[in-house]
Amino acid sequence: MNVLAQLNEAMDFIEKNLMNDVDLNQAYRIAGCSEYHFRRMFSFLAGIPLGEYIRRRRLSVAGILLQSEKIKIIDIAFELGYESPEAFSKAFQAMHGITPSQARKKNVVLKSFQPLTFQLTIRGGIEMDYRIVEKSSFNIVGFKKHITLQFEGVNPQMKTLAEKLTPEVISELKSLCNTEPVGILSISANFSERTTDGTELDQYIGVATTKTESGNYDMLHVEPSVWAVFEVAGPFPMALQDTWARIYAEWLPASGYQLTGGPEILWNESPDTTKIDYKSEIWIPVSKKAI
Numbered sequence: 001m002n003v004l005a006q007l008n009e010a011m012d013f014i015e016k017n018l019m020n021d022v023d024l025n026q027a028y029r030i031a032g033c034s035e036y037h038f039r040r041m042f043s044f045l046a047g048i049p050l051g052e053y054i055r056r057r058r059l060s061v062a063g064i065l066l067q068s069e070k071i072k073i074i075d076i077a078f079e080l081g082y083e084s085p086e087a088f089s090k091a092f093q094a095m096h097g098i099t100p101s102q103a104r105k106k107n108v109v110l111k112s113f114q115p116l117t118f119q120l121t122i123r124g125g126i127e128m129d130y131r132i133v134e135k136s137s138f139n140i141v142g143f144k145k146h147i148t149l150q151f152e153g154v155n156p157q158m159k160t161l162a163e164k165l166t167p168e169v170i171s172e173l174k175s176l177c178n179t180e181p182v183g184i185l186s187i188s189a190n191f192s193e194r195t196t197d198g199t200e201l202d203q204y205i206g207v208a209t210t211k212t213e214s215g216n217y218d219m220l221h222v223e224p225s226v227w228a229v230f231e232v233a234g235p236f237p238m239a240l241q242d243t244w245a246r247i248y249a250e251w252l253p254a255s256g257y258q259l260t261g262g263p264e265i266l267w268n269e270s271p272d273t274t275k276i277d278y279k280s281e282i283w284i285p286v287s288k289k290a291i
Helices: 003-016 024-031 035-046 050-068 073-079 085-096 156-162 167-176 238-255
Strands: 130-135 138-148 185-189 200-209 218-222 225-233 257-259 264-268 279-288
Touching (some): 024 035, 035 050, 035 238, 050 073, 050 085, 073 085, 138 185, 156 200, 167 200, 200 218, 238 257, 238 279
Antiparallel strands (some): 130 225, 138 200, 138 218, 225 279, 257 279, 264 279
């Protein structure tokens, strides 16, 4: 079964169980991938997190039921998993702009959020340079900051983190670096929805090392893993953001690999990002998908 068919079969399973307690583990098995990989892929392709998609679908169906069926609001609320009719009413009004009671009236406007299916579109046809690297465990030593994700433009939170890299600090950190990727790195870790603007995560700037002493620096331990490494060349940050999009939309579905949930690493060639062919590398931890 191909990836597209598996994704659509998983979505069909979710749709058939919308008004029940959806067994998402079964959806992941149908899609043939891990929970982490499925959620990340879904968020990028659909543009919203999986949980938010299910919530909107349920509220859309709730609107239809209120207009077409003689069903109590309290029964719908509990059927959809809300703790109280008030909680359901608040969520319903946030989406539809009216209360569940008002939705029973004629000539009211409701929001329709249609089921999602994945369809084949013509993509690719452009080369992507990548390599697969196996690495034993290592540590990231540097500075850590809890930030929110921003896809477009330069993230000001990242800028303030980078400002800690004085020439003296850079020299000291580079003296600790003794393993790939070599140089100053940006590391994203401990995130749930890496493909959604506003997601919170831990961001590090530092170097890779097998040393276990961090001194006055923050440290992140990285487990042994297989890494997919993508080479990027072009205007910063547009080329980088475009490559991220192509990894999710093109490479992952066809590669036979899935994301593991580990930290993701970015190497940039220099602090000067004005070069037209600015070079970067994206390192993401992956594992072979079960056949």
